[in-house]
Amino acid sequence: GENVEQHPSTLSVQEGDSAVIKCTYSDSASNYFPWYKQELGKRPQLIIDIRSNVGEKKDQRIAVTLNKTAKHFSLHITETQPEDSAVYFCAAKSNYQLIWGAGTKLIIKP
C-alpha cells in the first residue's frame, strides 16, 4: 500500500524567510496530493493541492511542486509570517483513501 514520509518533523525559520517541507510517496498510481494546515487544537484545513498532471501550483505565498518520476512533492512558503506557525500535513490519494504524512511543526521566529 501507499506510504507517505514527511520531513522535517520540526522546522524553525526566521520571520520573512522561506520554509520548505518535503514529502515522498511510494505508490506511483497516486494522483492527488493535498497539503493541510492544522493550528493547535483545531481541525486540519486545506491550503493547497496538486494533481498528478501538474508539476507546480502557486497561491500567493504558498506553492507546491510535484516530481512524479522521483515520487516526491514539496510545500514552499515564502515571506513567512507569525500566523504561518502551525503543523502542516501532506497526503497522497491512493485507491479511495488519503494516506497522511506524520506532519511538520513550523515555528516562525520573530
Place this chain on the structure above:
Amino acid sequence: DGGITQSPKYLFRKEGQNVTLSCEQNLNHDAMYWYRQDPGQGLRLIYYSQIVNDFQKGDIAEGYSVSREKKESFPLTVTSAQKNPTAFYLCASSPAEYGNNEQFFGPGTRLTVL
C-alpha cells in the same frame, strides 16, 4: 465552517464503557471518514464510508464500530475493546471518494479515558 459538525467537543469515558461520537454534515457529500490523531502524530484512518449503508475498515478499526444509515450522519462508537482510546477524533467528508476531492473536517472530539 464547512457544514460538518461533531459532538461532543470533549468526552470523558470510564474504562469498560462504550461511547458514541456524533458526526453530521449538510454538504450533501457521499463519502465520510473517521480519523484518530494522537499528540504530535498524523492522522490515522479508522473507518470510511462511500455511500449509505456501506463502510470499510481503515488502518486501525479494531475496537471501533460505525454505521451509515443516513447520508448526513456517520457516528463512531468507541467500544470497551479499544484499549487506548484517549485521542483526538476527527470526522471528515468529501464529495466523491473516487475523484480527487478535498476532505472537509469537523472540529473534532477530544476523548479522555478516566
